Amino acid sequence: MELKSQMRRMGVDARAAARELRGVSSDAKNAALLRIVAELNTRRDAIVAANQKDLSAAKESGMASAMLDRLTLTDAVIDGMAAGVAEVAAQEDPVGAVTEMKQRPNGLMVGRMRIPLGVIGFIYESRPNVTVDAAALCLKSGNAVILKGGSEAFHSNLVLGEVLRSALAATGLPEKAIQVVPTTDRQAVRELIGLTELVDLAIPRGGEGLIRFVAENARVPVLKHYKGVCHVFVDRSADLDRAEEICFNAKVQRPGVCNAMETLLVHQDTADRFLPAMITRFQQAGVELRGCPATCRIAPELTPAQASDWPAEFLDLVLAVRVVPDFPSALDHIDTHGSKHTEAIVTSDYSRARRFHAEVDASVVLVNASTRFNDGGQLGLGAEIGINTDKLHAFGPMGATELTTTKFIVFGEGQVRE
Amino acid sequence: MELKSQMRRMGVDARAAARELRGVSSDAKNAALLRIVAELNTRRDAIVAANQKDLSAAKESGMASAMLDRLTLTDAVIDGMAAGVAEVAAQEDPVGAVTEMKQRPNGLMVGRMRIPLGVIGFIYESRPNVTVDAAALCLKSGNAVILKGGSEAFHSNLVLGEVLRSALAATGLPEKAIQVVPTTDRQAVRELIGLTELVDLAIPRGGEGLIRFVAENARVPVLKHYKGVCHVFVDRSADLDRAEEICFNAKVQRPGVCNAMETLLVHQDTADRFLPAMITRFQQAGVELRGCPATCRIAPELTPAQASDWPAEFLDLVLAVRVVPDFPSALDHIDTHGSKHTEAIVTSDYSRARRFHAEVDASVVLVNASTRFNDGGQLGLGAEIGINTDKLHAFGPMGATELTTTKFIVFGEGQVRE
Numbered sequence: 001m002e003l004k005s006q007m008r009r010m011g012v013d014a015r016a017a018a019r020e021l022r023g024v025s026s027d028a029k030n031a032a033l034l035r036i037v038a039e040l041n042t043r044r045d046a047i048v049a050a051n052q053k054d055l056s057a058a059k060e061s062g063m064a065s066a067m068l069d070r071l072t073l074t075d076a077v078i079d080g081m082a083a084g085v086a087e088v089a090a091q092e093d094p095v096g097a098v099t100e101m102k103q104r105p106n107g108l109m110v111g112r113m114r115i116p117l118g119v120i121g122f123i124y125e126s127r128p129n130v131t132v133d134a135a136a137l138c139l140k141s142g143n144a145v146i147l148k149g150g151s152e153a154f155h156s157n158l159v160l161g162e163v164l165r166s167a168l169a170a171t172g173l174p175e176k177a178i179q180v181v182p183t184t185d186r187q188a189v190r191e192l193i194g195l196t197e198l199v200d201l202a203i204p205r206g207g208e209g210l211i212r213f214v215a216e217n218a219r220v221p222v223l224k225h226y227k228g229v230c231h232v233f234v235d236r237s238a239d240l241d242r243a244e245e246i247c248f249n250a251k252v253q254r255p256g257v258c259n260a261m262e263t264l265l266v267h268q269d270t271a272d273r274f275l276p277a278m279i280t281r282f283q284q285a286g287v288e289l290r291g292c293p294a295t296c297r298i299a300p301e302l303t304p305a306q307a308s309d310w311p312a313e314f315l316d317l318v319l320a321v322r323v324v325p326d327f328p329s330a331l332d333h334i335d336t337h338g339s340k341h342t343e344a345i346v347t348s349d350y351s352r353a354r355r356f357h358a359e360v361d362a363s364v365v366l367v368n369a370s371t372r373f374n375d376g377g378q379l380g381l382g383a384e385i386g387i388n389t390d391k392l393h394a395f396g397p398m399g400a401t402e403l404t405t406t407k408f409i410v411f412g413e414g415q416v417r418e
Numbered sequence: 419m420e421l422k423s424q425m426r427r428m429g430v431d432a433r434a435a436a437r438e439l440r441g442v443s444s445d446a447k448n449a450a451l452l453r454i455v456a457e458l459n460t461r462r463d464a465i466v467a468a469n470q471k472d473l474s475a476a477k478e479s480g481m482a483s484a485m486l487d488r489l490t491l492t493d494a495v496i497d498g499m500a501a502g503v504a505e506v507a508a509q510e511d512p513v514g515a516v517t518e519m520k521q522r523p524n525g526l527m528v529g530r531m532r533i534p535l536g537v538i539g540f541i542y543e544s545r546p547n548v549t550v551d552a553a554a555l556c557l558k559s560g561n562a563v564i565l566k567g568g569s570e571a572f573h574s575n576l577v578l579g580e581v582l583r584s585a586l587a588a589t590g591l592p593e594k595a596i597q598v599v600p601t602t603d604r605q606a607v608r609e610l611i612g613l614t615e616l617v618d619l620a621i622p623r624g625g626e627g628l629i630r631f632v633a634e635n636a637r638v639p640v641l642k643h644y645k646g647v648c649h650v651f652v653d654r655s656a657d658l659d660r661a662e663e664i665c666f667n668a669k670v671q672r673p674g675v676c677n678a679m680e681t682l683l684v685h686q687d688t689a690d691r692f693l694p695a696m697i698t699r700f701q702q703a704g705v706e707l708r709g710c711p712a713t714c715r716i717a718p719e720l721t722p723a724q725a726s727d728w729p730a731e732f733l734d735l736v737l738a739v740r741v742v743p744d745f746p747s748a749l750d751h752i753d754t755h756g757s758k759h760t761e762a763i764v765t766s767d768y769s770r771a772r773r774f775h776a777e778v779d780a781s782v783v784l785v786n787a788s789t790r791f792n793d794g795g796q797l798g799l800g801a802e803i804g805i806n807t808d809k810l811h812a813f814g815p816m817g818a819t820e821l822t823t824t825k826f827i828v829f830g831e832g833q834v835r836e
Binding site (some may be wrong): 020024096102104108110113115117118200201211221223239242245248249250253254263274335353355357358361362363364365366367368369371372374375378379380390391392393394395396397405406407408409410411412413414415416417 | 437440441442488514520522526528531533535536551557568591618619639641660663664666667668671672753771773775776777779780781783784785786788789790791792796797798808809810811812813814817823825826827828829830831833
């Protein structure tokens with residue numbers, strides 16, 4: 001079948017499945033999720049075999065070992081997927097909740113009922129376990145999903161799609177509620193994000209190139225973040241031991257992810273006391289530091305930071321360091337160079353903590369905690385399908401609830417408009 | 419100044435004003451709103467004089483009288499604008515509310531703080547009072563707004579912009595928080611909706627042509643509805659007197675608006691009892707009826723409905739009428755031809771009322787009430803800037819709260835990620 005009509009067919013099938021899902025109970029959705037857990041276990045050999053095909057191809061093409069690691073479905077990774085789905089099954093169902101019910105002066109009762117968005121197009125790269133995570137969140141929230149993974153995980157994603165499909169079939173849910181795009185053709189992405197009447201939302205997750213491609217070519221709404229240029233500001237009044245632990249964790253614990261710190265801002269009254277030990281600790285951990293002039297006066301061996309370092313997302317053991325003269329300068333720096341992703345302050349000052357929370361424009365704003373906590377699981381959403389740094393719909397990590405919306409329901413007894 | 423750089427300048431100014439608004443209290447915003455009320459009163463003559471210029475030009479160009487009415491700023495319309503702003507001032511401020519505060523197992527306190535979206539681009543046609551309504555809602559919700567009205571209301575909008583600007587200045591708020599685009603050049607719209615780093619949301623309101631232009635050319639997120647193809651389904655068990663009042667109100671009370679009924683669906687067990695009197699009443703009110711074959715058997719004088727009538731938004735005293743064999747057929751018809759705007763059922767059946775609420779995919783779903791209640795004011799939002807029929811962000815009428823989002827705020831005591 002021609003790709004265009006194939007993708008449209010998937011969209012039409014997803015739309016029909018989404019309509020069917022509107023009438024499905026929480027119990028039925030949870031039964032399907034638990035069946036996915038069971039099928040992941042019983043089909044373990046088939047999953048590993050398919051994954052081996054991807055791994056062989058990846059090794060032949062010379063994929064770097066860190067990327068190979070991310071692509072590999074070990075028993076532990078499969079256990080992790082299954083545990084994640086079980087956790088989603090155990091979460092509260094966001095769909096159907098009615099809130100803000102109020103009586104109007106004319107006697108109308110008006111409330112808001114939480115409902116699925118409809119059809120999600122999820123476009124992602126590399127780790128095949130994301131296929132199962134995303135499918136579970138979409139099913140939990142009553143959405144149909146079309147999954148387009150990276151070509152490097154093609155065979156893994158196909159077999160996982162088969163696991164998901166058969167779990168739906170076995171529990172009487174519409175099989176087309178979860179569909180894996182059966183091609184590696186990138187043109188399929190373009191078709192998927194052009195299905196305006198069929199797809200309600202596209203979520204791209206992966207490298208900045210993929211995300212820009214989706215954002216710039218989509219004709220359906222897109223939730224995404226391009227990058228995380230996250231700061232920690234060590235204020236004048238900061239507890240310096242605490243500041244050191246937070247900064248070290250934010251940079252070093254997992255430097256390749258979007259919520260890692262990329263620039264450290266230090267109040268000038270603190271710089272002389274704080275920076276020497278902090279710099280030494282970073283250097284011992286192999287972090288390459290790029291300092292502003294004031295930082296380099298404290299540690300002359302550092303590479304001077306370039307203008308291009310301030311808005312940079314290094315995703316690596318690299319850190320820009322800047323000394324700022326005061327609190328407003330820190331806010332200005334974040335406003336100018338931040339990516340609205342994650343921002344943290346370390347302070348003992350009550351009103352600065354409050355102002356930082358109120359005025360910093362980012363999806364997660366932390367006082368005295370590591371930026372690494374911007375994560376759906378860590379913040380209590382249960383799991384996440386992605387992080388959105390546009391402000392529309394959901395700002396920050398998106399869990400099952402963020403894959404829903406509300407409609408107004410009105411209970412009348414014959415009211416008409418005057 | 420060249421239009422492109424002029425629009426960019428407005429965007430940059432709006433962005434700076436939006437940042438300033440983040441730190442402004444509810445009291446300060448309300449003081450500015452009440453100052454707008456005062457200025458509307460004291461500058462009444464200047465407003466009417468500017469409006470006369472628009473009216474003269476409109477008459478010369480041969481504008482229809484209904485359109486001229488909508489363009490005219492009478493004393494009563496100015497009073498209405500002022501009252502609307504006063505009402506917005508009296509509303510609760512959505513900004514700053516912190517909800518869902520929870521303690522995580524590691525002691526982190528995590529909550530969601532409601533914040534403004536940032537900069538709104540509002541693009542609209544015809545009625546100049548919308549300028550003031552929209553500006554008031556944006557200011558209340560802490561957003562900066564760039565207003566681009568229709569060329570027919572150009573002078574009226576400019577003088578209203580001056581009123582708004584001086585009220586901001588007099589109360590110490592940033593003047594660029596409300597800007598009126600000082601040109602009739604439609605290219606300004608294209609520039610405005612292309613300001614990706616500066617405008618957070620575009621809202622078009624007006625005819626379908628304007629809305630399609632904005633939706634198809636925007637590079638910033640857009641909330642909108644193209645049309646309202648609203649249904650009333652009169653069920654088998656409906657109280658027929660009540661059904662008649664609701665249907666008459668939904669069609670006739672104000673036929674030119676998006677929440678008027680466009681198609682009447684009638685259960686076949688009710689058709690013989692309900693339709694004859696209903697049809698007579700519509701005919702007496704000058705409504706042109708287009709019937710399905712079963713409807714035409716009951717009233718042979720009716721025009722037969724064409725396939726194109728079912729998805730049509732007549733915006734006039736025209737109504738399509740269809741008899742359906744059962745409840746699922748009514749749901750199917752709405753799913754196929756509806757526009758996700760407003761759908762109503764008249765029924766006495768408890769489980770059908772529940773199913774209609776749960777399964778009908780529309781921004782407002784009513785039981786035993788007129789479709790005309792899909793309106794921010796009527797549903798208790800206070801006022802509305804528009805109605806959104808995409809599901810992202812806010813589904814249905816949008817008031818001040820729908821012009822905000824939430825960010826996560828985290829209170830830590832030194833927590834780091836394991």
